[in-house]
Amino acid sequence: MGKALGIGIMSGTSLDGIDAVLVEIEEREDNVDVNIIESYTQQYDQDVRNVLMDVCSPSTATIQKINSINMFLGKEFGNVVNKLLKQANVSKNDVHFISSHGQTIYHQPFNGESDLDVAGTLQIGDLSVLSETTGIAVVGDFRTADMAANGQGAPLVSYVDYLLFNHPNKSRAIQNIGGIGNVTYVPENSNSDQIQSFDTGPGNMVIDEVVYRLTNGENNFDKDGEMASRGTINQQLLTKLMSHDYFKQEPPKTTGRELFGNQFVDEIFKGYGQMNPEDLVATVSEWTVLTIAQSYNQFFVGKGHKIDEAIIGGGGSYNPHLIKRLNYHLPEINIYTHEHFNISSDLKEAMAFAVLGFHCILGKYNQLPSATGAKRQVIMGKIAYTQPDALNRIDTLRRGF
Template identity: 45%
Template sequence: MRREKMQRLQKVMEKSSRIVIGLMSGTSVDGIDAVLVKIDENGINTKVDMLAFENYSYPEEIRQRIFTLFNPKTSSVDQICHMNFLLGNVFAEAAWKIIKKAGLEPKDVDLIGSHGQTIYHLPELVQDTGYQLRSTLQIGEPSVIAERTGIITVADFRVRDVAALGQGAPLVPYSELLLYGQKEETLALQNIGGIANVTLLPAGASLEQIWAFDNGPGNMIIDEVVQRITKSEQTYDQDGKLAKQGRVNEKFLNQLMEDPYFQIQPPKTTGREYFGSSYVDRVMEGATKEGMEAMDLIATVTAFTARSIAHSYKKYVFPRQSVDRIIVSGGGSYNKTLIEFLQKELKDKVVQTQEEIGFSSDAKEAIAFAVLANETISGNNNNVPQVTGAKHGVIMGKIIL
């Protein structure tokens, strides 16, 4: 049996074309993005054909239990242990469903690339008992995924970069170069998920020339403010309709923009540990002192995301490289008010969404982890050291047979 599994791995490694599933759950915790793709070749010759995509929402009970893990005050070791295996089953179920949607069988699939669910991310370099380290933790046990599906699973990508003293994020720039790089145009690929991050792809860029970092909050603050104001009747601002009803409080917005994160030079990454519930507590408290109306607060935190993104371009991106187009992806690309605010902040730049150029915003990150898994199995380094701050290139991803 052991020899058969190793022979199967060898067979998959020797293929020039593979069927791969990508699984991703981001900081917004709105569900698992599952994609099934056909990937031809690897490295700079990679070509991807999407065969099926779906977002499988978490049951609300599981979603709320995940949120409790983000806060050390509400989490515990036994909860993390249990939820790691529970989410492994949930991710495996998503893989089964996307296989069925594509009209395939598990035997037709070569690989699963799973990001898992980040529950804690500590990107700052610290000294502890003589050791230098950063740390990150994703759950959704890949051994369970491999067991339930019978498919070789590649997972735990971030930790390998962090072991090389990188920040473990952003990870999508590698796949973005392979899939979106242009010979004639310089693109800024702006993702707005729970956290906002940008990848700069200069025209004709090599891997060593791309650049990326986390701008700051994406949907994270907006979503939680909406959830608190509506008493959980709404978990996000659909199409930006609530923000559209309010007026931006410029005084309060300027106060938010004084956050020290925006003055940190890239490479940099952030997460829910910084811009999560404790941060929103302070936002709500400040808004109350200002006497702000509910819709005005939603409009203001929406403008905060737009302005913090634009600020990062003006301070860090444009002095480094002129940009022909800004392509927005992620859940924030569907927030029309947010996109309007962003276009206003970057009025002399072309701002488009992924859909406008013929790609799916929803599927982008799941595809990225399918591509990263394909690179792992091909034996290629798949981090970007100048983006994450890692000491050198590494092959990210643990292979589970």
Template identity: 40%
Template sequence: MRVCGLMSGTSLDGLDIAIVDFSYEQSTLQHALIGFTTKPYDEVLRKKLHALMDPRTSVQEVSSMNMYLGELFATYVIEALEELEIPIDTVDVISSHGQTIWHEPSVDVADVYARPNTLQIGDIAVIAERTGRTVIGDFRTRDMAVGGQGAPLVPYADKLLFQSTTGRVLVNIGGIANLTVLPPIHSTESIIAYDTGPGNMIIDACILRHSNGQVTFDENGEIARSGKVQNAWLSDLLQHSYFKAPIPKSTGRELFGEAYVKEFWYEGDAYNCTSADKIATATMFTASSITSEILKYRDTHDVQEVIVSGGGAHNSTLMAMIQQLLPSDIRLITSAEAGINADAKEAFVFALLGYLGIQKTPNSLPEATGARKETIMGKIAWGHSKAESGV
């Protein structure tokens, strides 16, 4: 089965598109990434999506953008397949994560109407109609329906693809960073997975302020490298309540978004930080919050290797900081070195979740999300019938 996986993350930088062929041979999953590209969002769309994450946004704006993103995702898929010279009629399924604009796994229990909730937009019916392909999406709500946090979902694939004879930690650094701790194959220890906290989100927001909106990310960590980490401030930052919360847990812009960054930026002034110092400290904040979690499992899970994917894998300053904080006997590599394109990984994962979901195969990992049981995640919008497609 050929699946086109779509991922639009909390960094709001664009739509990742991965085309993957899946099959089973002797009960073993076989996969081949045959194409990958990213379709960047323009600055106007990025700002509109960012504005949608404000709870004061009108329902009309959210509903309209849901349909618009469905159209845009379909257009991007068609363009990407043409550029990659992959005929669209060879794609069996499109699997879309959607664009998260709200994720609230914990709510006020005193409110009788409040429920854990999540919202990803980019309507799958629109994608199906515009492309003619069957589309599966809206994965997170099914996990929440059985008591899970709806996140993280990537650990299911991490277990399938990366578990080995030695302990490994998979780290994805997008807007938010998350990890999957994989014990050795024959270990009695459980797989552990959760969001560690900010990934690129605070760094990117600081770069926007530093550049007056002209630059969206710290390419190769060059600005962070030119600044100095303010260690006293860093210690205060690491006291955030999220880091003390029990697992499983997940987070997003609700905690580390615009309101947090605004306060962060002015706090830096109190420590006499330059803009570069603030960006250096934000980068070390991400590195420290990730590595402190990894080290909790060093002995119990025999961790010998840390594999990084996502945009953060390209930030050499961030990677150097993580390596600096890890013991010398733990190897740090990117997922590309482990056989999966570091940029394509999340889109690849959602292609996999879609592949399993369309075949009515459980595709969740309860130990990662806190769900009561495994489920088959994903809602389906069927593609055109043969009559409609003219076949």
């Protein structure tokens, strides 16, 4: 098989914007080589971010808002792809596929009390609109296939973490600090059945929202951890935050804005909103770090699994304060970022979804039941195209060129 040209799109729980990467993928035995050719990032303007925040909250979401923003994002994703192709001077006719994570607005990994209240997940950014806007076939809506097999629909990047970071004599924790924190544990010389993965808890989500409120919307995040580094941790609040029931659950487990979104931050401000702003940011930042460290000690080291290296990605990897505190709480583990391995922390997840889409098109398994809790392996992803030539290009890919 030759080299496939694909595009990965990621819009995460931080609701900060859209990352798109143009990648060259080559399959070899049980692994893949992935090379990022070009990338493009577009931040959401505040109006879009406000609507996304609304549809992520049951108290403000409406059917009309969800319906409209779903179609809007499909076109917006498509516009980003077109800008990426123009920047790379690449024709749409040379691209085999687009793979889109979509924008998660609700994720419910467990059944409710009613027989009708079943586990489910919803990612928006319509696939057909994206295909029509670009003229390229689109793979998306990955999580539902895993949930159909009784998995939690997350974390999904663990499959790619295994492909990228499996090492013959080093056990690694691949830690993403995006809106939510999630970890993939890759033991030394492991096979796919040994991989463990779960959401450690909040990543940047609560920190970002606290900063946004404290600065009256002037800042969306704590740049370089500057506010946190000047603050003093409030132990009473930290203890309260660490007592959340989510941290007592055994993996596999996933979470999102349903637990740690705006309503959660509302409660923090009700009880501690009069704190010194820098102290409040320092405390919620320390909470993010402690949830990671505690997860490692409780679910890996405490169960006899060594960790030689932790490899940090996502927006949190660019926060020196978080990295410093991780080194403090995990002194026996070597802490690296994805950049140490020539992988962009910002673009890793977009790249990963390009790999997931590639395997979907080829009809190959692309998730790990050991990570998601699914009863068996499945092929995740749905494929949309609105023009025959878009279908022809993925058929060419399937035929091996």
